[in-house]
Amino acid sequence: MMDREKLERISELKEMWEKELEDLKEREQPAETVSGQPIKMLYTPLDTSDLDYETELGFPGYYPYTRGVQPNMYRGRLWTMRQFSGFGDAYDSNQRYRYLLEQGQTGLSVAFDMPTLMGYDSDSDRSIGEVGRCGVAIDSLEDMEILFDQIPLDQVTTSMTINGPAAILWCMYLATAEKQGVSLDRVGGTIQNDILKEYTAQKSWIFPPEPSMRLITDIFAFASEQVPRWNTISISGYHIREAGSTAVQELAFTLADGFAYVEAGINAGLDVDRFAPRLSFFFNSHIDFFEEICKYRAARRIWARRMKEKYGAKDHRSLKMRFHTQTAGCSLSAQEPENNIVRTAYEALSAVLGGTQSLHTNSMDEVLALPTEKAVKIALRTQQVLAYETGVANTIDPLAGSYFVEAMTDKMEAEAEEYFQKIDDLGGVLSAIDQGFFQQEIADAAYEYQKAMDRGERVVVGVNRYRSGEAPEIEILRIDPEVERKQLERLKRLKETRDYNRVSACLEELKRCAASGENLIPKILDAVRAYATEGEITAALKEVFGEYKEKPLF
Amino acid sequence: MEDRKIRVLVAKPGLDGHDRGVKVVARALRDAGMEVIYTGLHQTPQQVAETALQEDVDVVGLSILSGAHMTLVPRIKEMLNENGMGDVLLLVGGIIPEEDTEKLISEGYANQVFTPGEPLEKITAYIFDWFKAKPGS
Numbered sequence: 001m002m003d004r005e006k007l008e009r010i011s012e013l014k015e016m017w018e019k020e021l022e023d024l025k026e027r028e029q030p031a032e033t034v035s036g037q038p039i040k041m042l043y044t045p046l047d048t049s050d051l052d053y054e055t056e057l058g059f060p061g062y063y064p065y066t067r068g069v070q071p072n073m074y075r076g077r078l079w080t081m082r083q084f085s086g087f088g089d090a091y092d093s094n095q096r097y098r099y100l101l102e103q104g105q106t107g108l109s110v111a112f113d114m115p116t117l118m119g120y121d122s123d124s125d126r127s128i129g130e131v132g133r134c135g136v137a138i139d140s141l142e143d144m145e146i147l148f149d150q151i152p153l154d155q156v157t158t159s160m161t162i163n164g165p166a167a168i169l170w171c172m173y174l175a176t177a178e179k180q181g182v183s184l185d186r187v188g189g190t191i192q193n194d195i196l197k198e199y200t201a202q203k204s205w206i207f208p209p210e211p212s213m214r215l216i217t218d219i220f221a222f223a224s225e226q227v228p229r230w231n232t233i234s235i236s237g238y239h240i241r242e243a244g245s246t247a248v249q250e251l252a253f254t255l256a257d258g259f260a261y262v263e264a265g266i267n268a269g270l271d272v273d274r275f276a277p278r279l280s281f282f283f284n285s286h287i288d289f290f291e292e293i294c295k296y297r298a299a300r301r302i303w304a305r306r307m308k309e310k311y312g313a314k315d316h317r318s319l320k321m322r323f324h325t326q327t328a329g330c331s332l333s334a335q336e337p338e339n340n341i342v343r344t345a346y347e348a349l350s351a352v353l354g355g356t357q358s359l360h361t362n363s364m365d366e367v368l369a370l371p372t373e374k375a376v377k378i379a380l381r382t383q384q385v386l387a388y389e390t391g392v393a394n395t396i397d398p399l400a401g402s403y404f405v406e407a408m409t410d411k412m413e414a415e416a417e418e419y420f421q422k423i424d425d426l427g428g429v430l431s432a433i434d435q436g437f438f439q440q441e442i443a444d445a446a447y448e449y450q451k452a453m454d455r456g457e458r459v460v461v462g463v464n465r466y467r468s469g470e471a472p473e474i475e476i477l478r479i480d481p482e483v484e485r486k487q488l489e490r491l492k493r494l495k496e497t498r499d500y501n502r503v504s505a506c507l508e509e510l511k512r513c514a515a516s517g518e519n520l521i522p523k524i525l526d527a528v529r530a531y532a533t534e535g536e537i538t539a540a541l542k543e544v545f546g547e548y549k550e551k552p553l554f
Numbered sequence: 555m556e557d558r559k560i561r562v563l564v565a566k567p568g569l570d571g572h573d574r575g576v577k578v579v580a581r582a583l584r585d586a587g588m589e590v591i592y593t594g595l596h597q598t599p600q601q602v603a604e605t606a607l608q609e610d611v612d613v614v615g616l617s618i619l620s621g622a623h624m625t626l627v628p629r630i631k632e633m634l635n636e637n638g639m640g641d642v643l644l645l646v647g648g649i650i651p652e653e654d655t656e657k658l659i660s661e662g663y664a665n666q667v668f669t670p671g672e673p674l675e676k677i678t679a680y681i682f683d684w685f686k687a688k689p690g691s
Contacts, residue, residue: 029609045663114568114569114570114620114622117569118569118596120569125598126569126596126598127569128622128625129622129624129625129626130568130620130621130622130625133620133621133622134570134620134621136559190661198571202571203571203572203573203595204569204571226574242572243573243574244572244574244578275603330574331673333670334649334670335671336668336672366647367649367670368651369621369649369651370621443577443578443581446574446578447575447577447578447581447582450578450674451580451674453673454673454674454675460671464669464671464673471652476651479621481657550594552593552594552595554576554577554580554581554584554590554592
């Protein structure tokens with residue numbers, strides 16, 4: 001905080017400077033962020049005159065964690081370089097994972113194919129043409145065992161992007177660890193398990209919201225007892241942003257979802273400090289460099305404050321927002337795909353300056369198809385250059401104290417608070433989903449963005465400016481249709497050789513438990529161990545829980 | 555055409571949930587003066603063809619970002635043909651590699667394919683031009 005005299009002097013000087021501007025012309029492109037947030041030409045001490053270092057920023061590892069969640073941040077340990085990947089069948093992806101680990105990647109991140117994400121087996125009618133296309137096809141424990149063959153699950157942590165059927169895939173992973181002789185208390189990783197953003201953005205849902213929330217709190221309870229190193233949820237803004245939201249919407253809607261899970265846990269009778277330390281987050285890193293950095297800083301501060309003040313969390317781990325970041329797929333262009341390497345590098349830099357715990361950098365060809373090995377390697381190298389060559393990891397939160405960055409961080413926090421109020425007025429997150437609030441907000445923002453692009457106000461180089469018109473000359477990964485046939489064959493063989501009586505008994509027990517309200521995880525684990533397939537387990541739960549139907553709007 | 559509005563069904567066949575593009579396009583077509591029906595997500599080919607028939611549309615736009623287009627588009631086209639809707643303008647949008655685009659068009663499964671980065675106006679203009687050029691309209 002500055003004294004009044006000095007501020008008055010700065011104010012006078014600023015007026016002089018403003019006079020100077022009157023005769024100067026400004027460039028035509030609007031001075032606003034990619035989210036349409038207007039940006040001033042200059043920020044001065046006048047913009048941060050009421051900033052209180054102790055209460056607004058504090059020290060890294062200390063409340064309100066604006067500057068980072070660990071006291072030493074990257075001076076202690078760099079972020080985890082975690083490339084999201086999966087394609088074809090379990091054999092194909094196992095090979096890719098082992099390649100990435102050999103190249104120095106420090107954690108795994110599994111992408112499943114669409115049928116797996118939606119709870120269908122590869123042999124379902126709904127799966128035709130989709131098996132192994134967007135990710136790896138997993139139908140049963142057998143596939144999971146192959147996926148992690150020769151990868152020691154007590155040494156590698158794994159993140160799995162799975163939501164509707166998260167409990168089932170998680171149980172398959174735990175059962176695989178058991179088979180490797182690794183006890184559950186030594187297994188570490190993350191399941192996305194964030195169903196709320198499925199209804200609003202990513203749209204891979206299975207069950208209606210209420211039973212879905214129950215599955216999530218069952219996971220919280222089971223993990224806190226038996227799998228203490230597991231991050232039980234990764235509350236995700238990534239998909240909200242990809243669906244077209246602004247940065248503030250991503251911030252506000254993600255945190256609102258986070259608070260809804262906290263409330264669900266508390267309402268299920270859990271002590272907040274028993275499960276909140278294992279909640280983690282997942283953000284997008286879009287192309288607007290400073291806006292993103294401010295978003296991460298604001299997110300940490302909002303989370304810490306609310307967890308402490310509203311939910312009464314006492315364990316400092318409950319207050320710390322740990323997050324993964326992925327660079328923005330939607331910022332990339334199909335035209336001149338090599339330019340995407342540059343975009344991704346800037347986005348990675350803002351994630352690191354924002355203090356991320358782990359990072360995925362997109363490959364240049366992901367607008368066209370799943371990435372080739374070469375493209376993935378460049379993406380990983382981008383992170384390694386950032387970490388080891390640029391020196392940006394040497395000091396913590398280096399942009400703190402910037403008039404611009406602090407003013408923008410405050411502004412984003414205030415705008416997020418306005419959204420929290422709106423959501424409360426609508427009756428909370430579930431009710432706002434039901435009324436289509438998030439969906440409409442996101443659709444509106446996406447349409448505005450596209451129109452700004454079509455008008456040329458939003459520039460994407462090689463797309464609506466400096467367009468060369470040359471067709472991209474780039475090798476892309478093709479998924480062999482044989483994958484689907486081979487996967488179906490293996491599934492058929494499994495169904496013929498397993499003990500069907502045991503499977504069927506497990507599924508009956510699961511249905512009973514679903515109707516009763518007991519914790520479902522031990523029952524799902526039993527079913528998985530008996531080689532019940534994902535589709536069979538999902539179908540059994542659907543009988544009790546029903547299915548979600550969206551009201552389509554645009 | 556008579557003076558009725560061009561009727562368009564925009565659909566999301568298959569399992570992928572990426573609906574940003576389809577919603578933006580749906581709104582642009584509506585703003586351009588067309589009658590737009592959006593199916594919502596996770597439609598089977600059968601559902602798409604049935605809705606097209608019930609709604610008596612002139613255009614069907616399919617948005618597919620899961621890589622399943624070479625399976626889904628031909629199936630939908632065949633079902634539309636079976637429903638006597640072979641002359642419907644069939645457009646596809648999404649992440650479609652160049653050689654698949656050529657194949658879908660040359661084998662008659664789609665009239666045109668739009669990929670990421672196309673201005674909205676290009677899509678609306680394409681539809682209007684199509685009906686202007688159509689004999690008897």
